[in-house]
Amino acid sequence: MTENRPTDGVVRVGLLGCGTVGSQVVRLLREHGDDWAARSGAHLELVGIAVRDTAAERDPWVPRDLLTDDAEGLVGRADVVIELIGGIEPARTLVLRALRSGATVVTGNKALLAAHGPELHAAAEAGDADLYYEAAVAGAVPVVYGLRESLAGDKITAVLGIVNGTTNYILDEMATRGLSFDQALSQAQELGYAEADPTADVDGHDAAAKAAILASLAFHTRVGIDDVPVTGIRHITAEDMAEARETGHVMKLLAVARRTVSGGTEGISVRVHPALVPAAHPLAAVHGAFNAVVVESESAGRLMFYGQGAGGAPTASAVLSDVVAAANHKVHGGHAPRESTYAELPLHGPDATAARTQVQLRLAHAPGTLAAVAGVYGEEGVSIDSVRQQRSADGVAQLTIISDVSTEAALERTVARLAEEPHVHEVISVTRVEGA
Amino acid sequence: MTENRPTDGVVRVGLLGCGTVGSQVVRLLREHGDDWAARSGAHLELVGIAVRDTAAERDPWVPRDLLTDDAEGLVGRADVVIELIGGIEPARTLVLRALRSGATVVTGNKALLAAHGPELHAAAEAGDADLYYEAAVAGAVPVVYGLRESLAGDKITAVLGIVNGTTNYILDEMATRGLSFDQALSQAQELGYAEADPTADVDGHDAAAKAAILASLAFHTRVGIDDVPVTGIRHITAEDMAEARETGHVMKLLAVARRTVSGGTEGISVRVHPALVPAAHPLAAVHGAFNAVVVESESAGRLMFYGQGAGGAPTASAVLSDVVAAANHKVHGGHAPRESTYAELPLHGPDATAARTQVQLRLAHAPGTLAAVAGVYGEEGVSIDSVRQQRSADGVAQLTIISDVSTEAALERTVARLAEEPHVHEVISVTRVEGA
The missing domain is CATH 3.30.70.260 (ACT domain)
Structure with missing residues (x-):
């Protein structure tokens, strides 16, 4: 970290990607930079924005002179790299390069983390670098922070999360308006809550990536997306929703990670599936596109973190909270918690779940x-x-x-x-x- | 901090007070110490427990050889001081001494913080020491963390909290069972949710201390308990609760802190009072003795932190999360965010609220x-x-x-x-x- 530690209180920030979230990150950096400097003594200087097309139209607050198509070059001159390209490549190569050179990386890329987490954490270790990813799970909801830092003094027994806003919106519309799945999906697409190809959301793959990240953090064990059995919500009918109401339940798509015991051995199970939740449970009151994660722990009992799971400004807020933490460490010393996999709990199957x-x-x-x-x-x-x-x-x-x-x-x-x-x-x- | 920075990875922890919460802190330190060491490299060593009566009966896991009635002496030999005595003196003197000498202080003492916050923060500044107080607001709910660190990248516009479990339990029983205030209070006292003298809870003073702490954190402005106008819940009748249900509301005792504007000047208002909350609002689903704090911010939108607001183990969990963070800083460098009052927003009165x-x-x-x-x-x-x-x-x-x-x-x-x-x-x- 020494080589990348700024001595003048200025932290050079490089942004990779300038879509909906990236553009909001630029806006927040410009609007609140002075506030953060007043609070922490760290001056955040945006030194470049790597984009595929430097000529494309941008929001008016995006400074055109910072745009570059040389992402690699930008990574080489930043103390903190914000990765918002998404997908695997070139994000993976750029993030690895940044971490190995000792730059802090802040990413919202759940697919990359769930598929290549161990490689990223190893690169962070090798470069003595910090890796932050609050925005990768449940948007603005500070659950990564909660699991990684705030619950560090406790033993977590279960995590239950509504971590996909699209499916929660669809199920909520089915429950409250009696729509069919297809009707609710069309409506979600019209309103921009669902993509034209909704597969990743409605079949649960997006939730599975987040479940893997949450389980890794909660249980100090490496869990990848392929470790998570998934059931989506396509098969759910209006009758199922009506029946759920009759029995005092609400249907939610949940990411569930649990500590389990089989033959005296501790392990974990991680699943994504629709589930009936009692109407009085706090997750039952999570409506629309909101996200929420319930954490059950031995001493703290039941905690819930609730908020907006997607959208430009909310996700940018999560990114910036990581950037501010990273900048404080760059200026004042210390570092983010490193990957913690000391527990290495086995994944238990259906016999122990x-x-x-x-x-x-x-x-x-x-x-x-x-x-x-x-x-x-x-x-x-x-x-x-x-x-x-x-x-x-x-x-x-x-x-x-x-x-x-x-x-x-x-x-x-x-x-x-x-x-x-x-x-x-x-x-x-x-x-x-x-x-x- | 240098003089108190351990070089061998061992962090000496001194505990002041060994009541319900303190005893649970001892249990967690003993049960999870090895886990934390594996995660962070910081070995927490409990070096003493200061109590008034060293001969009194204790939970079986409390090591008698660590008990001492010399609190001052204990403060002198600890890297991290956990203050769970409560009240103003001798807690104030001991905490000031610890901070000035560079020891980290972890406290759950909301009364001390709300009455003497500036003095404590000044002592921390003078000693280059860290002050943590997650357990002072809403027990296990990591809202201090959320406001002080996680939302550091955003601009908060309002904080609305159910921060007193006793009154929430009473109001919930009145709402769901049609009890009168007196009946619900008696029941809460029988079940141990309310004290024999319930004044601090039912008249809103406990909530006001927490409101002052939340407002200080959210708005980077010093707010003391005397700045908070308070209305309690004694006057609320069963008819009020029935009427609330008729209009689609639930009655909750809220701590409310808001950014306000008067004559073009930004300011804040901080209040504690019962309020009608729409039934679909996430705070309406907070039942029994649970606590929850909603934070509204410019970019993240609405966030909620929910969990157990009191009790030995949940409060101890919050204390330990601070201790683990403190130990990481002692071993790896860095420090907790210092008091942030740069905004110095004026408190606005009824004309601007x-x-x-x-x-x-x-x-x-x-x-x-x-x-x-x-x-x-x-x-x-x-x-x-x-x-x-x-x-x-x-x-x-x-x-x-x-x-x-x-x-x-x-x-x-x-x-x-x-x-x-x-x-x-x-x-x-x-x-x-x-x-x-």
Whole structure:
């Protein structure tokens, strides 16, 4: 770090990428630079903005003389590099180069972190450099800070997050207006909450990258995106939402990371899936495109961090909080917490992962039916929390069963056997229940 | 700081006070010390626990050989002093001595901070020492961290907090079970959520100390507890709660700090009072003894920090997060953010403080009554958001008027004039409305 430590209180900031977030970062640097200098003694000087097309139109506050198409050159002359290009390359190469040379990197690139985290952290270690990524998870919500620094004195047992605003908006519209998934998706696209190709959001991949980052921080263990089994929200129907309301729940797409125990060994499980959350749980009150992350820890108990998960200004605010911290360290010494993987907990599979489910069945309306279904649960060692039976219009019965906590494996076996039961016409849905 | 900077990675921790929180701090230090060392390279060594009565019974994990009644001596040999004595003296003298000698102080003492903050910060400055106080506001909720470090890149416009668990528990019980204030208070006392003398909580003084600390951090301006006008919750009735539900609100005791503008000059206002919060606002979903602080900022938008506001283990968790940060700085360099008062914003009075109110009136049921009431609002320049009129059992009308945003001064003049109106039998209640 010594070579990049400024001696005059001036911290040279290089910005890679000037899209929606980058442009807001430029605005905030210009508007608040003097304030930060007054507070911390660190003068942030924006020394360049690397973009693909230096001739393209920009917001009026973006100084054209700082634009450059030489990203590598810019990395070479910055104390702090803000990476907002997104995607893997050239972001990966530029970030590695910056870290190895001792420059601090501030990034919002969740895909890069979830796919190449260990390589980035190793480069930071090698260059004695700091890597910040508050903006990579839940936008403006300071949950990376919370997990990495503020909860450093506690033992975290679980993290449950609404970390994708697009899917939360869609599910919220389905729940409150009775829209179908397709209707809600179209509306989200019209309003700019969802992309033309919504795959990364609605199939849960974006949430999985964030789940991997959160789990790594919470459990001091390396978790990559490929370690996270994912279920998206495409299959959810307006009827599912209505049924959820009937049973006092709200449907949310959750990133869930938990400390688990199997055969006496501690491990973790990380998942992304839709889940029914009790209406009184704080995550149930997270509406629209907002994000929130609940952290359960041994001593602090339940904490929640809530705020805007996306958008130019909110994400830029998270970037700038990292830049200000980085600048303070450059001027006053100290450094960001380094990657912490000392725990190296194994990833546990379905046999060790605790879960609850709601199962909806269509059944023959005949004597012995409920006994047969309940028998399957009993034989698999899964106890039942609640049962609701209704006669549907076509004369057959519809049964909704919420289990107690069991293992994923036992719950999967239960559903497989239910599907084979002669009385069961159809397994309509199987949905996780969280947050009880 | 140099003289107190350990060279061997061992950080000597001295604990002042060993009550509910202190005892949990001892437990966490013993249980997690090795984990923290693995993460940060800082070995925390508890070198002494100062208590008034060394012979008194203690939790089994408290090592008796560390107990001492020589608090001053302990302060002299610690790198990090944890102050959990509470109250003003001897806490103030000990904390000042520690800071002036360059030791880091971690305290949960909101009364001391709100009454003697400037003196403590000056001592920290003089000793080049760090002062941490996460546990002083909202227990385990990392809002001091959030305001002091994480939002350092943004401009905060308002802070609204449920920062007293006792009053939130009482109001929640009144709202959900229809209890009177006295019934809910008795229940809180039986369950240990309220003290035998509940004055500090129910009259809002505890919340006012926290409001002063939050406002100082949010607005980089010195605010003491005497700067905070306070209204408690003793006057709130079961009828008020029922009426709140009717209009889609929930009653909460809030600490409110806002950036204000008067005659072109920026300033701030800081208040503690009960307020009606819309049912969809995230603060409305904060139940029981939980705390939550909403921060509104220019770029990040609305953030909320939520969690347990009191209790031994949650408060100890907040203390330990500060201790771990302090130890990292002791070993790796850097320091906590110093007091930031560069903004020195003036405290604005009722003329510049924006507010909304709900006013409930009992009126003669006669022609011209509503026109007269509405006329008063109009003449004071206060516009009306909603009106609800009901005929009560005794034949007179009851009117509930929610105003738009105006100034406190205009709203007070409006109520004073309404009380003089011949048609108005009684001003039943005047309640603030927040969070719209």
